[in-house]
Amino acid sequence: MALDVGKALKNPGQVYPFQSSVELEEMEVLSDPVHFTNVNLEGEFFCTGDHRVSLRADARAVAETRCSRCLEPVQVPVEAQIDALYARESDPDDPDLYTFEGNAIELTDAARDALLLELPLQIFCKPDCKGLCPVCGTNLNHSTCSCQEGNVATGPFSALKDYVLNNEEV
Ligand SMILES: [Zn+2]
Ligand SMILES: [Zn+2]
Known part of the structure; x- marks a missing residue:
C-alpha cells in the first residue's frame, strides 16, 4: 500500500x-x-x-x-x-x-x-539439522541410508577424532 x-x-x-x-x-x-x-x-x-x-x-x-x-x-x-x-x-x-x-x-x-x-546467509530448519546425504541425497532427518554406515560422527573434526581414537587403541 x-x-x-x-x-x-x-x-x-x-x-x-x-x-x-x-x-x-x-x-x-x-x-x-x-x-x-x-x-x-x-x-x-x-x-x-x-x-x-x-x-x-x-x-x-x-x-x-x-x-x-x-x-x-x-x-x-x-x-x-x-x-x-x-x-x-x-x-x-x-x-x-x-x-x-x-x-x-x-x-x-x-x-x-x-x-x-x-536475512541470515544460512538458515536451518532446526539447529541440529542433519542435512542430505552427499552421496544419495536422502534427507537424514527423516531416514537413514547405508552410504556412510559405521561413520556416525560427521562433524568437521570427526576425521581428527577417528585418528586420535585409532592411535589410542594401538
Ligand atoms: Zn534442514
Ligand atoms: Zn546416502
Whole structure:
C-alpha cells in the first residue's frame, strides 16, 4: 500500500507516525527462493524540505525459504530498520535515494532492501539439522541410508577424532 505523504510535504519538519504493510514478490537470493510475507512497517516520516521525505521504520516479516542443509521449506522471522530518503527525482550522486511520484511513497523497495540485509546467509530448519546425504541425497532427518554406515560422527573434526581414537587403541 502506498503511503500518502501529502500532509508532510505541506508541513516540512512536522513528524507523522504511520503503520503499513506491504506485499513483496518472491525473489532469489544466492539461488535460493526467498519470499517475505506478513511484512509490517511501523515508523514515522517527515518532509526535510525541497520535496524530500525522510522515513524511518521498523520492518517485521516472515521469510519463507529453504533450509541451507536439507532444502526443506523453512520460515524465519526477520526484523530490519528502514532509514530511507525519498525524492521526486533521482540523484546520480546519491544511489541510495528512493524516488516517488505525486504524494504517494511506495514502501516495497525500501522494505525489501532492509529485510534482505538482515536475512541470515544460512538458515536451518532446526539447529541440529542433519542435512542430505552427499552421496544419495536422502534427507537424514527423516531416514537413514547405508552410504556412510559405521561413520556416525560427521562433524568437521570427526576425521581428527577417528585418528586420535585409532592411535589410542594401538
Ligand atoms: Zn534442514
Ligand atoms: Zn546416502
